[in-house]
Amino acid sequence: MTDRLARAATATPPTPPGAPPTPAGALSDGRASASAQAAQDHLVRIATSAPRRAATAAPVSIYDALRASHEIQRALCRQIVRIPGSRPDKRLAVFKSLKLELAAHEAAEERFLYVPMLMHDTGLDPSRHALHEHHQMDEMVEDIEALAPEGDAWMAHVKALAHKVRHHLDEEEHKFFQASGKILSETQKLTLGRRYLRDHARMLRVLAGKG
Numbered sequence: 001m002t003d004r005l006a007r008a009a010t011a012t013p014p015t016p017p018g019a020p021p022t023p024a025g026a027l028s029d030g031r032a033s034a035s036a037q038a039a040q041d042h043l044v045r046i047a048t049s050a051p052r053r054a055a056t057a058a059p060v061s062i063y064d065a066l067r068a069s070h071e072i073q074r075a076l077c078r079q080i081v082r083i084p085g086s087r088p089d090k091r092l093a094v095f096k097s098l099k100l101e102l103a104a105h106e107a108a109e110e111r112f113l114y115v116p117m118l119m120h121d122t123g124l125d126p127s128r129h130a131l132h133e134h135h136q137m138d139e140m141v142e143d144i145e146a147l148a149p150e151g152d153a154w155m156a157h158v159k160a161l162a163h164k165v166r167h168h169l170d171e172e173e174h175k176f177f178q179a180s181g182k183i184l185s186e187t188q189k190l191t192l193g194r195r196y197l198r199d200h201a202r203m204l205r206v207l208a209g210k211g
């Protein structure tokens, strides 16, 4: 495991590869908050790290790299749904982190998991399904940005987004990773993992620069 993945793993409850995800709400507020804060710190570290760091990291499979981001997304979803309307600044700060990680992950995942899958007949259906859900989540993020962060409507939409994110991540890990595992060679899985990590870090920097 690389330094980067090790840091990501510390941002979340321990979840062995292949193990079922921690149920939402299983953590106390304190632990959920701490893990989400660590996740946000992780985003900052990646966004400010030198590109050379990704290029020289030890090889990791595309699946380990994707799961690290998934755990960050889950941690941020656990935290954001518990922030009361009396703390709109906190709501916006965590939402910004979630939006950033979702967008950077989607872009790099589409390029280095789903594009290779689309080149195979058996990869068409799962890839199309996943890309459709990425678009749906993008639209949900846009809808939330149009709402007042202290309102009940904001939280209702955020809860719907968190539900959608969890569904999408679970489906990827339990169905689409297996489908792609039959398509990609072992060498490809490592090559794509390296390229995904480099592009994910670059996208975080690019998207963070947009504010």
Ligand SMILES: [Fe+2]
Residues within 6 Å of the ligand: 106, 109, 130, 134, 168, 172
């Ligand atoms: Fe995805």
Ligand SMILES: [Fe+2]
Residues within 6 Å of the ligand: 066, 070, 105, 109, 169, 172
């Ligand atoms: Fe994903």
